[in-house]
Amino acid sequence: MDGLIRNPLGSPSSMRKAYGEALVELGRARQDVVVLSADVQSSDFSYMFEAVYPERFINVGIAEPALVDVAVGLASSGKVPIANTFAFLFATRALEMVRTHLCFGGANVKLAGAYGGLSDSFDGPTHQTISDFAIFRSLPNMTIVVPADPLAVRKLLPQVAAWKGPVYFRLCRNEVPEVFTDAYEPKIGEGVTLIDGDDATVIACGVMVARAIEAARSLSRQDIRLRVVEMHTIKPIDSDFIVRCAQETGALVTVEEHSIIGGLGGAVAECLAQQYPAPLERIGVNDTFAESGPYLDLLDKYGMSVEAIVAAAQRAMARKQASSSHATSEVY
Amino acid sequence: MDGLIRNPLGSPSSMRKAYGEALVELGRARQDVVVLSADVQSSDFSYMFEAVYPERFINVGIAEPALVDVAVGLASSGKVPIANTFAFLFATRALEMVRTHLCFGGANVKLAGAYGGLSDSFDGPTHQTISDFAIFRSLPNMTIVVPADPLAVRKLLPQVAAWKGPVYFRLCRNEVPEVFTDAYEPKIGEGVTLIDGDDATVIACGVMVARAIEAARSLSRQDIRLRVVEMHTIKPIDSDFIVRCAQETGALVTVEEHSIIGGLGGAVAECLAQQYPAPLERIGVNDTFAESGPYLDLLDKYGMSVEAIVAAAQRAMARKQASSSHATSEVY
Amino acid sequence: MTSPSANPVLANAVYPYGTRHTDAMVADLSRRAGEYRTHVLRMVYGRKSGHIGGAFSCAEILTALYFHHLRVDPARPDWSDRDRLVFSKGHACAMLYTVLAHRGFFPVDELPTFRGLDSRLQGHPEPQKTPGVEVAAGPLGHGVAIAAGMALAARMDGSKRRIYAILGDGELNSGVIWEGMMTAAKFALDNLTVIVDYNGVQQTGTTRHVMPTEPIADKWSAFNWHVIEIHGHNVGQILDALDRADEVHGRPVVIIARTTKGKGVSFMENSPAWHGGIPDSAQFEAALAELNEGTRAWTV
Amino acid sequence: MTSPSANPVLANAVYPYGTRHTDAMVADLSRRAGEYRTHVLRMVYGRKSGHIGGAFSCAEILTALYFHHLRVDPARPDWSDRDRLVFSKGHACAMLYTVLAHRGFFPVDELPTFRGLDSRLQGHPEPQKTPGVEVAAGPLGHGVAIAAGMALAARMDGSKRRIYAILGDGELNSGVIWEGMMTAAKFALDNLTVIVDYNGVQQTGTTRHVMPTEPIADKWSAFNWHVIEIHGHNVGQILDALDRADEVHGRPVVIIARTTKGKGVSFMENSPAWHGGIPDSAQFEAALAELNEGTRAWTV
Ligand SMILES: Cc1ncc(C[n+]2csc(CCOP(=O)(O)OP(=O)(O)O)c2C)c(N)n1
Numbered sequence A, B: 001m002d003g004l005i006r007n008p009l010g011s012p013s014s015m016r017k018a019y020g021e022a023l024v025e026l027g028r029a030r031q032d033v034v035v036l037s038a039d040v041q042s043s044d045f046s047y048m049f050e051a052v053y054p055e056r057f058i059n060v061g062i063a064e065p066a067l068v069d070v071a072v073g074l075a076s077s078g079k080v081p082i083a084n085t086f087a088f089l090f091a092t093r094a095l096e097m098v099r100t101h102l103c104f105g106g107a108n109v110k111l112a113g114a115y116g117g118l119s120d121s122f123d124g125p126t127h128q129t130i131s132d133f134a135i136f137r138s139l140p141n142m143t144i145v146v147p148a149d150p151l152a153v154r155k156l157l158p159q160v161a162a163w164k165g166p167v168y169f170r171l172c173r174n175e176v177p178e179v180f181t182d183a184y185e186p187k188i189g190e191g192v193t194l195i196d197g198d199d200a201t202v203i204a205c206g207v208m209v210a211r212a213i214e215a216a217r218s219l220s221r222q223d224i225r226l227r228v229v230e231m232h233t234i235k236p237i238d239s240d241f242i243v244r245c246a247q248e249t250g251a252l253v254t255v256e257e258h259s260i261i262g263g264l265g266g267a268v269a270e271c272l273a274q275q276y277p278a279p280l281e282r283i284g285v286n287d288t289f290a291e292s293g294p295y296l297d298l299l300d301k302y303g304m305s306v307e308a309i310v311a312a313a314q315r316a317m318a319r320k321q322a323s324s325s326h327a328t329s330e331v332y
Numbered sequence C, D: 001m002t003s004p005s006a007n008p009v010l011a012n013a014v015y016p017y018g019t020r021h022t023d024a025m026v027a028d029l030s031r032r033a034g035e036y037r038t039h040v041l042r043m044v045y046g047r048k049s050g051h052i053g054g055a056f057s058c059a060e061i062l063t064a065l066y067f068h069h070l071r072v073d074p075a076r077p078d079w080s081d082r083d084r085l086v087f088s089k090g091h092a093c094a095m096l097y098t099v100l101a102h103r104g105f106f107p108v109d110e111l112p113t114f115r116g117l118d119s120r121l122q123g124h125p126e127p128q129k130t131p132g133v134e135v136a137a138g139p140l141g142h143g144v145a146i147a148a149g150m151a152l153a154a155r156m157d158g159s160k161r162r163i164y165a166i167l168g169d170g171e172l173n174s175g176v177i178w179e180g181m182m183t184a185a186k187f188a189l190d191n192l193t194v195i196v197d198y199n200g201v202q203q204t205g206t207t208r209h210v211m212p213t214e215p216i217a218d219k220w221s222a223f224n225w226h227v228i229e230i231h232g233h234n235v236g237q238i239l240d241a242l243d244r245a246d247e248v249h250g251r252p253v254v255i256i257a258r259t260t261k262g263k264g265v266s267f268m269e270n271s272p273a274w275h276g277g278i279p280d281s282a283q284f285e286a287a288l289a290e291l292n293e294g295t296r297a298w299t300v
């Protein structure tokens, strides 16, 4: 299990470049894949696919509703369209198209949401995306997958393409630490234990996984054994896995580059409340818009520093202590 | 407290007619109110305002993004625009406008979401709205208000208009039981205890409040004392109130005409997990699209019957029993 | 009342693509369109829910498409080289269902289940439930962009299948329509024909009043579409226009079909009240009588 | 390098609305537009982030508006009867900020904080942070509909204030633009003037390649707008067009301003690479030299 992650973490490497390469690879493997962008393929790196397979690439211009609808038409004709634009535009501008035709109508379209979280940091809050998990989680039949590093992008993209039904694949704009070794074999829908421990469980997704690992490694120096779980699939959420962690560690922290409302933290809170009430601390953006600035500074300023994760874990453990008589008594 | 609600509940009366009347009343009271619709004022009943104040009524046609943007322009010029269309269209088609200009840009626009929940029952799932709470809750600076009956519409609309900043006011298409007596005085942001009890708390919103009351009245015949709370404001959620209910009753049920993901149930689950873990059962649409059919049949078929509420309350109480050693031990 | 499908084979015969447009054929299709209106009337009256006005205005268009121009096969609704029809003005689906049923996609006697619990005939089109329905509709505005995606797929596949979309004129208010128009023009999708049911009325009033559409042909031309204008209740004109559209090269084609909302029932015609109005029993009988009268005219 | 605002009072004098458009005034405003480009260059180069191309193409338009045509007052940014400018192509805000600063809305020496942590000058316009910014922008497409709302409010208030919006040409791909155009035309908003920065380039290529816009004048005409076409780097033409727009009755006006993306730096002009490209130090120096050269031409 420990063998799944690098120690120390690898040096930063570009998520979007990994995505572009994985897209080209996918295009080679599958003739039915068609890639679309809305005049931002130079941002989302689908231009790499365009360069190799121009006849299977469609640029609809700055028209995200049409981007999704054109993809719907392609899907209903047997193609596997992968639509690309900024995450916030899928989650807001084109949302009705996604809801009506992908989630309700069943169109087999994949959405690759570039610039997830705060990663479009200098462009500011209008271009950042802290509500996409909450929004897509509320739609029936939607699947949400969030790779944590470049290797995860490469391993998950083919699964996204093969998945039956719509998928929202949330990407990061920037260079992020390489987290995984080649032994990492994610499967859509299944949480992954990266570090074992029983004092508390940190459930993280996306580029926050690296910070969760750092938090665990830092706490281990104080002999605190934090379990670190990667939850790359936000929907369908792996409830059994979460309940097991709650039973076994009695305290949880969620860590996501997203509002603390309605995303991974919301999914875990719902799961716990329904099945196994336990102390949960949610790390993420505290229900506010961020601002322009360097990416790592924003993550720190808006509540997602390694220190914040450490402190949250400590709070969760203290709450477990305070209610220790309860921790293993309720199982449904 | 019991004096806030009718016993028995009043006979069904039209929510949208109450809304139209309240809008006219508001127009009389406030000269700065401008009402907009997107070619559905005959559905959302803002036509009643149009009839009296045509010079303050704007129909932008079937163009919901423009509906919100035009309202933004009016708001930035000092008007208090109340935009009207189907709830699903605000929550999806025009969502980017809402996020960017209301929530981020601060435009003081009020959104009246007609046909909330399953209430546009015959038109089917494309016109029904089970994700709006989740979607708007994820947006910083958004306020979400859900009146439970015609009187609540009249009492809350002026507060919505006076509230600083954007509000999403979620309405029902149909005739619903009159719940409240004139003693009901809701305040945005504050939960209301309608029936006291300490075996479990049912937190309900919108037209499900009537069904929650029926469930409580039915359980009271078995000597089970269900507390019934109306949570007309989904955001900002009244956390202190929820924690107090959890402390005092030890078991909770949320009841909403919405997906069980991310809405009222999600808000309560997050609040409990963070502050006071306790058994919670969530009543709502079980993460699926519904279908066409008579309204009340749909509510029953899709999980929101009085019986379903009763059963959920019993499950929650059983879970409390099973973990009884815990119920009052953790307070943060 | 006599069932219009008493003799289903004869009554619903298909005039295969390419058949010459004889007067008899035009009269037969016109008569059927009138009959289909009576089904729509019964469906909406029966359920006390639905949209009559916009269903009536596209009766001839749908009849001409399904019984002559579209290459579809009810026995193989998933046949990959079938022509596609995107019914974008989804609220008018009572007419689509009626035509699909008579074309053989599902039994005509399922029509009365329209909008009822557990029905395959939902309030707005749901492709997974209803055989022959290509895409979901209801929220207006999607038709052109989705059809453009289908047309792009057909081109990628080297298939001769053609793509059709039916829009409302109020629906043209919606921005995504214009996005789809730009996209279709950019890719010169000449395998795409859009038909606008240009009835001059939307939900709360005339288009003139709610959101003016004129000069309509100039708009589509300026978006680099080939424009054909016809009388949309004249089956001969519809059939001819569809053929002409097939011959246009290098541009997508729009057929502006001038129609009458509520066509066939005098008190419903051109009235926004009948966009979503539900007849009472007297209105139902009066409407049925007028429709039968109109149909009889074609039978003689 | 010399600061272009060494003598702020003189350098940034306002030619009040109504002032005759003399050659000296045109030359002065043209020279300033060139100077403002050097600020934008420094801001983007300093932060290694931002959009130069589309900022350069609207330098003259913004300068003409803020230093002559718009009735605004930096001392009272909230003055209710001020003219409104909706800067819809928000990515180009480095130029907006530069012009606002020189117009006195905030100190010029705040410009280098652009896009930095805790800055009032966000990556895209944020009305609550930046004095003089009317509405949020960044996501493209909002300008016309928001401006239409402002124009409706002005009419309701019986105010003579006028509303302006600046759009990109790539931005015209967006459907909500056309919704806004229909709305403005429906209400005959002749207190509204839209200016399209028609530079022929969007993010990933030319508009011809990404999404063709021609025939552009026909499109706006077919949407019932009054169309004026000008050379968008010619300050005299801009000033005249703005005046003519004020005189049009019964229709909203669009000024199609033909511009050059990256204007003023030869290797940036007409190149999609400089939509969001960041100069290295050699490119920065070369660009600065060219811009100073251009500005000097206006000074003589
Ligand atoms: C996006 C959207 N907005 C509003 C509605 C509500 N609505 C249903 S039909 C209709 C009027 C449609 O008018 P038109 O397109 O002219 O249709 P027709 O006259 O053919 O019935 C409206 C506003 C909707 N279905 N979708």
Ligand SMILES: Cc1ncc(C[n+]2csc(CCOP(=O)(O)OP(=O)(O)O)c2C)c(N)n1
Binding pocket: A038, A039, A040, A062, A063, A064, A089, A093, D053, D054, D055, D057, D089, D091, D092, D138, D139, D140, D141, D167, D168, D169, D170, D171, D172, D174, D197, D199, D201, D202, D203, D261, D275
């Ligand atoms: C809705 C939306 N889609 C995509 C983007 C990303 N984007 C920013 S600028 C731009 C190109 C804009 O081109 P144009 O309008 O021609 O602006 P200009 O040439 O004046 O810079 C794009 C695609 C965006 N900001 N908003």
Ligand SMILES: [Mg+2]
Binding pocket: C054, C168, C169, C170, C197, C198, C199, C200, C201, C202, C261
């Ligand atoms: Mg119409």
Ligand SMILES: [Mg+2]
Binding pocket: D054, D168, D169, D170, D197, D198, D199, D200, D201, D202, D261
């Ligand atoms: Mg441009």
